Amino acid sequence: MSAIRFDDVWKEYGDHIVLERITLEVAPRAFLALVGPSGCGKTTFLRMLLGEERPTRGQILIDGVPLQPEPDADRGVVFQRYSVFPHLTVLQNVLLGRELQHSKFLGRLFGAAKKAATDEAMALLAEVGLKGHEDKYPSALSGGMQQRLALAQAVMRGPKILLLDEPFGALDPGIRADIHVLMKRLWNETELTVVMVTHDLSEAFRLATRVIAFERNRDRPEERERYGATISRDLEIYPRRTAQLRAVAPIRSGRDDPAEQGA
């Protein structure tokens, strides 16, 4: 749950301006969808928010504080591919964040701590519909199941912001509908601010509280390099959506977990 602020951000690679004059305020708990033509800088925008790339000009603030210049546990991410670790089973993938958090040297938990984390991971796996697949390697899962796993893995660590880069782009429509339901539930039950890049407009409007479109307003070949994409549309969804907790126990986030004391 964090507010994000882009303050006149530019991104250039050499002479090539990718994004320009990006000024944006995202409320805590928002679900922001980012659309735009291929190559217009959506991934670049997300990478800056991750801390993987730095703006060439301007700055990004999270809750009023300048963004850490490298990825950290405050910002979870799901990519279109390669989001889960192929050498870990489903359960191990979900456990990983917790193990890294509490075991600085070995990166592994044992005994009671492991048991507690495993129970929690199993509950989360059931939540995302992966019960019974705990011991499989990701390569044995379908694309939709891999993305569910990636979501569970990210949520388990309890990030404040969840970044999604075309996470469901490669999935069949039916599977995509299922995973939209899951995504919505995760957003309601955790305390996430979500930023999702998608090229599917209907997906954007179905899930988001706010949809932003990037576009280059000058796209003649000789101008392409000299003008970056800007925010061309900024639509609040009506009727206004807000995250709401369901009556059931919310999905725990790693942040305020009792296990923290055992670190």
Added chain:
Amino acid sequence: MRLINLRPSRQLAIYMAALPFVLVAIGYVLGSEARLAENPNDKLLPALSTMAQAVKQMAFQLDARTGSYLMLSDTIASLGRLLSALAISTAAALVFGIVIGLLPAANAMLGSFVSVTSMVPPLALLPILFIVMGLGENSKIALIVIGTLPGMIRDLSMRVLELPREQLIKAQTLGASSWQIALRVVLPQILPRLIDSLRLQLGPAWLFLIAAEAIASDSGLGYRIFLVRRYLAMDIIIPYVIWITLLAFLMDFALRLLQRKAFPWFASVRAE
């Protein structure tokens, strides 16, 4: 049907695989018989029975002078050198490969150094090794290490760099430190690739072993074949060469098996 679509059945494939071996054996026997018919004392292509006799003497009879089974003691000496050298190379390649592949600063400092040293012809360094380390075991082990290590480091650091960037980002968003990334993300994924790298280095490792033993040694498989060369003892040399080949093949086979059993997830990753 196109040739590229013609697949032999399982059974046929086994026969086809055996064929070249059988042909070579037949060719040898025919050649040997022809030469021996002309000159019964010919040493170049000894008869199978002569070789069997030599193997019996070398492998199964105590050598009066040394009080040991020569083939066994040669094998132990050679494998000892080879395996200690490969253990050193493997461990060092793992550490340096991961460090160079994962840390841009280490890559900047060591990357070109490793590239350059991997171009030094190891055999050209052998005299230096003999001078510095003497003629004992150390110089031979050092030669094999020098001959295999730079290539393995280069290979492994490239494998680390090939890991999808997304994985490293993902690990950071799960709160991993550099050390934790090395330990839980990179190391386990590099181990099966290390086995590939090691398999590729088996050939060079044997080459440097035999070379070192041929030049200065008093034991070992390479020592033996170069010793008996003076007497044109093809009946010993040929079985030794076959034995060395078999050992190398078995090591390769064992590594492949280990890779399949210990890293069941790896096959599908590689298939991508």
